[in-house]
Structures are given as structure tokens and as C-alpha cells.
Amino acid sequence: MENAFKSTNPWEQRKEALRQRALAMGFAMAGFAPVRPPPHAQALQPWLDQGCHGGMAWLARDPERRADPGQWMEGDGVILVLGFNLAPGPARSGEEDGERGVIAAYARRRDYHEILKEKVQELMVWLEGELGHPVWKRVFVDTGAVLEKPLATAAGLGWQGKNALLVTRGFGGWLMLAEVFLGLPFTPDGGVVTDHCGKCDRCQRACPTGALNQAYRVDAARCLAYFTVESREAIPREYRESLGQSIFGCDICLEVCPWSRFAPVSSEEPVEGTMGSLVEWAGLDGVAFQRIFRGTPVKRVGLTRFLRNVATALGNGRDPDGLGSLKRLLRHEVSMVRVHAAWALGKRMADLEKETGSHDIQNRFTNQIKDWLQEQLRIETDEAVRVEIESALLSRSSGNH
Numbered sequence: 001m002e003n004a005f006k007s008t009n010p011w012e013q014r015k016e017a018l019r020q021r022a023l024a025m026g027f028a029m030a031g032f033a034p035v036r037p038p039p040h041a042q043a044l045q046p047w048l049d050q051g052c053h054g055g056m057a058w059l060a061r062d063p064e065r066r067a068d069p070g071q072w073m074e075g076d077g078v079i080l081v082l083g084f085n086l087a088p089g090p091a092r093s094g095e096e097d098g099e100r101g102v103i104a105a106y107a108r109r110r111d112y113h114e115i116l117k118e119k120v121q122e123l124m125v126w127l128e129g130e131l132g133h134p135v136w137k138r139v140f141v142d143t144g145a146v147l148e149k150p151l152a153t154a155a156g157l158g159w160q161g162k163n164a165l166l167v168t169r170g171f172g173g174w175l176m177l178a179e180v181f182l183g184l185p186f187t188p189d190g191g192v193v194t195d196h197c198g199k200c201d202r203c204q205r206a207c208p209t210g211a212l213n214q215a216y217r218v219d220a221a222r223c224l225a226y227f228t229v230e231s232r233e234a235i236p237r238e239y240r241e242s243l244g245q246s247i248f249g250c251d252i253c254l255e256v257c258p259w260s261r262f263a264p265v266s267s268e269e270p271v272e273g274t275m276g277s278l279v280e281w282a283g284l285d286g287v288a289f290q291r292i293f294r295g296t297p298v299k300r301v302g303l304t305r306f307l308r309n310v311a312t313a314l315g316n317g318r319d320p321d322g323l324g325s326l327k328r329l330l331r332h333e334v335s336m337v338r339v340h341a342a343w344a345l346g347k348r349m350a351d352l353e354k355e356t357g358s359h360d361i362q363n364r365f366t367n368q369i370k371d372w373l374q375e376q377l378r379i380e381t382d383e384a385v386r387v388e389i390e391s392a393l394l395s396r397s398s399g400n401h
């Protein structure tokens with residue numbers, strides 16, 4: 001091991017060498033937390049009681065175990081918390097052009113679960129090589145088993161911000177986290193970082209759904225990341241418009257955070273095809289979807305939920321070519337896609353009515369959409385789709401949406 005450390009305690013030197021090795025391997029930050037409930041662990045149960053976990057029932061399983069890292073540890077030890085930077089460059093979303101689908105920065109890269117697990121494994125091989133014997137360890141990357149952000153604060157990486165994320169001085173909210181429970185006599189860092197949110201409330205004001213109405217806590221049941229990534233249901237009507245052009249995840253409360261602007265761009269390049277147009281994505285079949293997204297977290301939602309999200313985003317866009325795509329999605333074999341295509345066509349009709357410009361063109365488009373919806377209604381057997389089509393047609397005749 002390197003010997004350039006001030007401490008004469010050999011375990012302290014090994015701990016520092018491990019940290020330096022992690023940084024040299026590309027982790028942006030590394031810290032050591034004690035094996036005890038992290039700050040605010042007691043807030044987990046009220047969060048669950050208030051239903052903030054939405055349909056993620058797995059988050060409510062065994063909350064005592066989730067809040068207490070000691071239950072995952074054998075014997076004494078420490079928790080190494082690692083942060084990997086996935087900050088995007090300046091061309092982050094492309095939402096401005098109204099035609100692109102927006103995928104969260106982390107999901108435009110190779111799946112971070114794989115990146116982090118590979119790196120942690122390499123780090124552990126190095127550690128065991130240096131020590132000359134195997135070490136008891138348990139690795140977590142986004143498993144839901146432990147409270148990763150509170151543990152990162154206990155390891156001194158940063159503070160949990162009003163956007164509920166771990167915010168760091170150097171990388172804002174862009175770090176993805178991994179933890180390694182280690183059966184080694186390392187002392188925890190103990191460097192608690194003060195909350196630097198101050199009077200700022202940008203994330204709360206920018207959140208399009210009100211999911212951050214209460215500072216430091218996210219109501220996942222209202223978060224776009226939940227609707228677009230986790231939920232297997234239809235997106236509730238009242239949130240479809242707030243989705244904008246988001247297809248997978250949401251970065252709004254990270255992007256607006258003043259601390260995020262200090263983040264250097266991630267060394268991980270975006271995967272080709274992950275900044276595509278909505279029209280192109282609406283036309284993907286299973287094979288094409290896998291070809292583009294198989295190495296990224298987007299693969300998790302599968303084609304049906306991806307198309308559910310694309311249809312909704314097309315309803316919020318203005319691209320005339322999007323209408324043809326929605327017409328095709330209205331005939332999709334999966335009813336959930338048809339539900340969202342029907343809603344989106346209704347939304348486009350309502351938007352056309354509000355537009356100033358040639359009434360002839362507007363009428364031509366709206367009449368065309370109306371014909372498609374009526375045509376589908378004649379053959380539609382799924383009740384949820386029928387309701388959605390009827391509602392779209394009704395809003396057209398009453399001028400509301």
C-alpha cells in the first residue's frame with residue numbers, strides 16, 4: 001500500500017489507501033460511515049405511512065431492517081460509500097425543440113448498476129490483494145435494502161437537500177451511489193457536512209408535479225420518475241401534462257440546483273440513440289427498442305411502458321408528424337398504449353384550438369383526429385380505452401380538455 005499518509009495507525013493508512021484507490025478508479029467521492037442508523041432514518045416510517053412510496057410495495061417491506069444497517073452486517077465494521085458522477089454536458093435534455101423525447105441523464109449512459117458493480121468488484125480485488133486475505137463484504141447498488149442517501153451523508157459526502165437527493169459541493173446531485181459493508185476495523189470519517197440549501201427552494205418551485213411540496217421529502221407517488229420508470233399502470237390523467245416530453249426519469253430538481261453547475265461532465269459517454277425524436281421512438285418495435293436501450297437502464301421499462309410514455313409526450317408536443325405516430329399507437333395491440341394515444345390526440349385537439357393562425361389548417365387537423373378517434377371507438381372493446389376516447393371527443397365538442 002502507499003505510505004504517504006500522516007497517520008501511523010496501519011488501519012488508518014489502509015483506509016486512506018482504499019479511498020485513494022477508489023478515486024483513482026474513477027469514483028468521484030468515497031467516504032466511510034458508521035454501522036448505525038443514519039440521520040433521519042426515523043423519517044422512513046412516516047414516509048411510508050403517508051403513502052409516499054406509491055405502488056412500490058417493496059419499499060414498505062421490513063422498514064426496520066432498511067433503516068438499520070447493522071442488520072446487514074456480520075460482526076464489526078464500517079460502510080464505504082462511493083459516488084460516481086453521471087453529470088451530463090450542457091446539451092442535456094433537448095426539450096426545447098419540442099420534438100425530442102427526454103431521458104434522464106443517468107439513463108442515457110450505460111446502466112450505472114453495472115458500472116458501479118464492476119468498479120466495486122475491481123476495488124475489492126485490489127483491497128484483498130493488498131491485505132493478503134479475503135474480507136467480509138456486502139455490496140449494495142440501488143437495491144432498496146438500505147437508505148443510500150442518508151448513509152452517504154453519514155459518510156460525509158454531502159447533505160440531503162430539499163430535493164431529497166444527496167447534494168455535494170463538487171458534483172451537485174449528479175452522484176450515483178454504491179455502498180460496501182466491510183468487516184474491517186476502519187474508523188468512520190465522521191465528517192457531517194452542513195446543509196447548504198439555505199433559503200433556496202428552486203427544486204421545490206421547479207418540480208412540475210408538486211412532489212417536493214414538503215422540503216427534504218419526495219412524494220414518490222407524484223414524481224415523474226415514478227410514473228415513467230416504476231409504475232406499471234396508466235399515468236394518472238392529472239399528471240400527464242406535467243410529464244412534458246419526459247420519457248424516462250426526470251432531472252428537473254437536479255438541473256435547477258445551483259450546486260449542480262459545479263459538476264464536471266461525466267466520463268461516461270451517452271449511448272448512441274438515447275437522444276432520439278419522439279416520432280422515431282413511437283415507431284420502435286421490440287427488436288429496435290432492445291438494440292438502442294439494452295445496455296441502459298431504459299431497458300427496464302420494456303417497450304409497452306416506453307410507448308405509454310412516448311404517446312403521452314407526443315400529446316404534449318407540437319410536432320405535426322407526431323399526429324401520424326399517435327394514429328398508429330391508437331391501434332397498438334396493448335390497451336395501455338391505446339389509452340395514452342387517445343388522451344394525447346385529445347390533448348393535441350385542445351392545443352390546436354388554442355393556437356392562433358389559419359383556422360382552415362386547424363380544422364383540417366382536428367377533424368382528422370376526430371375521425372381517427374371515432375373510427376377506433378367503433379371497434380374498441382377495452383373499457384378504459386373507450387372512456388379515454390369518449391373523453392377526448394367530448395373535450396373537443398365542449399372546447400375543454
Ligand code: B12
Nearest residue numbers: 040043047104142144148165166176177216220225249250
Ligand atoms: C425508491 C427510489 C426512488 C423513488 C422514490 C424516491 C425517494 N427519494 O425515495 C423514485 C422512483 C421517485 C426515485 C426517483 C429518483 N431517483 Co431514486 N431511488 C430510490 C431508492 C431505490 C430507494 C429510496 C428510498 O429508500 N426512499 C425512501 C425514503 C423515505 O428515503 P429518502 O428519500 O432517503 O428519505 C429520507 C429523507 O426524506 C429524510 N428526511 C426526512 N425528513 C428530513 C428532514 C431533513 C431536514 C433532512 C435533511 C432529511 C429528512 O429522511 C428520510 C429517511 O431517511 C434509492 C436507492 C436506495 N436504496 O436508497 C434510489 C436513489 C435515491 N435514486 C436516485 C436517483 C438518481 C433518482 C432520480 C434523480 C432519477 C431520475 N433522474 O429520474 C429521481 C429523483 C427524485 C427525487 N427528487 O428524489 C439515486 C440518488 C443519488 C443522489 N445523488 O441522491 C439513488 C440513491 C440510487 C443510487 N444508487 O444512486 N427513486
Ligand code: SF4
Nearest residue numbers: 207223224250252253
Ligand atoms: S424528479 Fe422531477 S417530478 Fe420528481 S421530484 Fe424531481 S422535479 Fe419533481
Ligand code: SF4
Nearest residue numbers: 161162197200203257
Ligand atoms: S435547488 Fe436549492 S433547495 Fe433544492 S437541493 Fe439545491 S440548493 Fe437545496
